[in-house]
Structures are given as C-alpha cells and as structure tokens.
Amino acid sequence: MTIGTVFLVGAGPGDPDLITRKGLRLLRQADVVIYDRLVPRQLLDETRPAAELINAGKAPTRHRLSQAAINALIIDRALAGLDVLRLKGGDPFVFGRGGEEALACQRCGIPVEVVPGVSSAFAVPAYAGIPLTQRHISSAFTVITGHEIGDGVNYAALADLGGTIVILMGVKQLPKITDKLLLSGLAGDTPAAVIEWGATARQRTVTGTLQDIAATAHERAIRQPAITVVGEVVRLRDEGVAWFESLSPPLHRLWPAPTLE
Ligand SMILES: C[S@@+](CC[C@H](N)C(=O)[O-])C[C@H]1O[C@@H](n2cnc3c(N)ncnc32)[C@H](O)[C@@H]1O
Incomplete structure (x- = not known):
C-alpha cells in the first residue's frame, strides 16, 4: 500500500483569512485533519465532508493529547495510506513542535511537506x-x-x-x-x-x-x-x-x- 503524505500547515494566528493559499488548497484535499486548540475553527468548514477531523487539543476525555499520542496518530493514518494535514496555529516551526512531528514521520519513512504560516x-x-x-x-x-x-x-x-x-x-x-x-x-x-x-x-x-x-x-x-x-x-x-x-x-x-x- 502507498504511504500517505503528512502536510504540516500553519493556520495563522486567528483571522481565518490569514492562512496561505497553499495551506487552504491542501486543507480542502486532505483525508485526515488533525488540528490544534488555537486554530481558527472556521477553517474546518473548508475540509471535505468525508475528511476525518481530529482535535488534538481535546481528547474524548477532554484532556489534551500528549505529543507522543499526536505523533502516533499522524503516523498511523499516514501508514494507512491517507494524506494527513496537521493544522497548527501560527507557523508550525515557531514554538509549534512541528519539528518534532516532522522528525517522527521521517523516522517512519513518511514523506513530509511543510507549509509555513503567519506566526502570531x-x-x-x-x-x-x-x-x-x-x-x-x-x-x-x-x-x-x-x-x-x-x-x-x-x-x-x-x-x-x-x-x-x-x-x-x-x-x-x-x-x-x-x-x-x-x-x-x-x-x-x-x-x-x-x-x-x-x-x-x-x-x-x-x-x-x-x-x-x-x-x-x-x-x-x-x-x-x-x-x-x-x-x-x-x-x-x-x-x-x-x-x-x-x-x-x-x-x-x-x-x-x-x-x-
Ligand atoms: C505554543 S505557541 C504556538 C505559536 C504558533 N506556532 C505561532 O507561530 O504563532 C502558543 C502561544 O502563541 C501565542 N499566540 C498564538 N495565537 C495567539 C493569538 N491569537 N493571540 C495572542 N497570542 C497568541 C500565545 O503566546 C500562545 O501562548
């Protein structure tokens, strides 16, 4: 089976119009969207109806997922052949732990693309x-x-x-x-x-x-x-x-x- 790609995308700081054109295009195509607490919720309206949306800021128990759990989730979906869009507030590489997620994917042979965002x-x-x-x-x-x-x-x-x-x-x-x-x-x-x-x-x-x-x-x-x-x-x-x-x-x-x- 083909492995999916993981896109680490910056959502910008709050105004939903501040996402990049590339980020928005990828958001509209993704199979799975794993989003953080500070991501403007209006952006989720842009996802495909069939897309799986996962709030990494709130697990079913209302607790935040640990970084290890988020990494595991991203890897699991990508290894299942799905394109995963990891949507992060601001820019993924500015205090966003995007580097950790990129390294975790790389270690599993999963292709990663980074789409910078407008940092808060x-x-x-x-x-x-x-x-x-x-x-x-x-x-x-x-x-x-x-x-x-x-x-x-x-x-x-x-x-x-x-x-x-x-x-x-x-x-x-x-x-x-x-x-x-x-x-x-x-x-x-x-x-x-x-x-x-x-x-x-x-x-x-x-x-x-x-x-x-x-x-x-x-x-x-x-x-x-x-x-x-x-x-x-x-x-x-x-x-x-x-x-x-x-x-x-x-x-x-x-x-x-x-x-x-
Ligand atoms: C974990 S850091 C993530 C930063 C993010 N990657 C970026 O580039 O903007 C979270 C911190 O960013 C700042 N922040 C993010 N969005 C903000 C907003 N809309 N208004 C004020 N501060 C914000 C706050 O200091 C918050 O505690």
Missing part, C-alpha cells in the same frame, strides 16, 4: 498596531518563550541586544519575566503591551511600562493566548497605528469569537 509572533503585534521594527526606533526583534524562565533564555544578553522583545506563552510568568528584564538592565519606563486573542473578535490590548505591565495585565484579567511586546515601538500604537481595534464598522466583530474548549 509578528501578526498579533501587527493587529495591535505595533510594528516590530521601525527606522530610528528598533532595528531588531527577538522572540522568546515565557515558558522556560529558568535556563531557556539569557535575559542579560537579551537586554544588551536592544530592539523589540516579543514573548510568547508568558502570561502566567509575566511578573517573573518583567523582573528578569528589569534586573538585566532594561529601564522600568520601557513601553510594553500585552495582546490577548490577537487577530480575533476577542482581541484586547493593554499597554503600560515594563515596571507595571504585569500588574495591569493581572488587573484586566488577561489570559492566554496572549503575547507581550516590550520596546519603544509600543508607543506607535498609541500614536495612531492601532488600526484593527478602531475599524469602523468593526469588521472583526463578524468573526465568531473563538473558544478554548
């Missing part, structure tokens, strides 16, 4: 009106995970580098992360923003400074998924680049609000 790392700041670089203000940006406070990130080097800092998966740890950045020498009045459910009808943005952003986000009950941006570019939002939240009529209200099941 830059798209969510863009929807909040925050350019990550701006001439004379910021000429670099660094994307870090807020998950690994201990050894994952060298905060001193980060503070030295300058430019804009984008933190994914960091809401719960925000007080610790901002403390680390302050201790590493970043000024307390450095502008900062946290954007929740970016590029969706539920987008909310809070702004402040490195000193007070963790307390403000806590007061405003900001929850994941959210992205934190630290750097002078945050000021540009308040200077008038906040296009999405000021759309009139607010087109984004037309999209159904996503839920975390």
Whole structure:
C-alpha cells in the first residue's frame, strides 16, 4: 500500500483569512485533519465532508493529547495510506513542535511537506498596531518563550541586544519575566503591551511600562493566548497605528469569537 503524505500547515494566528493559499488548497484535499486548540475553527468548514477531523487539543476525555499520542496518530493514518494535514496555529516551526512531528514521520519513512504560516509572533503585534521594527526606533526583534524562565533564555544578553522583545506563552510568568528584564538592565519606563486573542473578535490590548505591565495585565484579567511586546515601538500604537481595534464598522466583530474548549 502507498504511504500517505503528512502536510504540516500553519493556520495563522486567528483571522481565518490569514492562512496561505497553499495551506487552504491542501486543507480542502486532505483525508485526515488533525488540528490544534488555537486554530481558527472556521477553517474546518473548508475540509471535505468525508475528511476525518481530529482535535488534538481535546481528547474524548477532554484532556489534551500528549505529543507522543499526536505523533502516533499522524503516523498511523499516514501508514494507512491517507494524506494527513496537521493544522497548527501560527507557523508550525515557531514554538509549534512541528519539528518534532516532522522528525517522527521521517523516522517512519513518511514523506513530509511543510507549509509555513503567519506566526502570531509578528501578526498579533501587527493587529495591535505595533510594528516590530521601525527606522530610528528598533532595528531588531527577538522572540522568546515565557515558558522556560529558568535556563531557556539569557535575559542579560537579551537586554544588551536592544530592539523589540516579543514573548510568547508568558502570561502566567509575566511578573517573573518583567523582573528578569528589569534586573538585566532594561529601564522600568520601557513601553510594553500585552495582546490577548490577537487577530480575533476577542482581541484586547493593554499597554503600560515594563515596571507595571504585569500588574495591569493581572488587573484586566488577561489570559492566554496572549503575547507581550516590550520596546519603544509600543508607543506607535498609541500614536495612531492601532488600526484593527478602531475599524469602523468593526469588521472583526463578524468573526465568531473563538473558544478554548
Ligand atoms: C505554543 S505557541 C504556538 C505559536 C504558533 N506556532 C505561532 O507561530 O504563532 C502558543 C502561544 O502563541 C501565542 N499566540 C498564538 N495565537 C495567539 C493569538 N491569537 N493571540 C495572542 N497570542 C497568541 C500565545 O503566546 C500562545 O501562548
């Protein structure tokens, strides 16, 4: 029997129109679609009626499938001759564990194709009106995970580098992360923003400074998924680049609000 192909496809960060043409074409053809929690649900309407849809973010027991279980599922379906589309939020290779899934398939001789996606790392700041670089203000940006406070990130080097800092998966740890950045020498009045459910009808943005952003986000009950941006570019939002939240009529209200099941 022929082995199926596994397509690791980025769905984009929330607005269903941000998937690539290639991703959408493959989604419409797939035999099996295994999708993650943060994938815009409207995209599932694009699948074939006969396609098998599997929510990797919620097993029948309402628990998330482990990475090993997801790998096993992908491999099982592909070895059965089915084309599997693994739909991931944002880009599959940016904090998406796409690399692990690609390696697991490769070890079993399953062909893999990767379709990059629009990562939340830059798209969510863009929807909040925050350019990550701006001439004379910021000429670099660094994307870090807020998950690994201990050894994952060298905060001193980060503070030295300058430019804009984008933190994914960091809401719960925000007080610790901002403390680390302050201790590493970043000024307390450095502008900062946290954007929740970016590029969706539920987008909310809070702004402040490195000193007070963790307390403000806590007061405003900001929850994941959210992205934190630290750097002078945050000021540009308040200077008038906040296009999405000021759309009139607010087109984004037309999209159904996503839920975390
Ligand atoms: C496991 S990472 C996956 C990142 C994804 N592969 C990408 O390229 O966007 C999940 C984190 O991405 C961020 N994120 C993803 N979608 C988001 C959204 N619509 N609004 C705000 N943050 C988002 C949050 O920090 C969340 O905790």
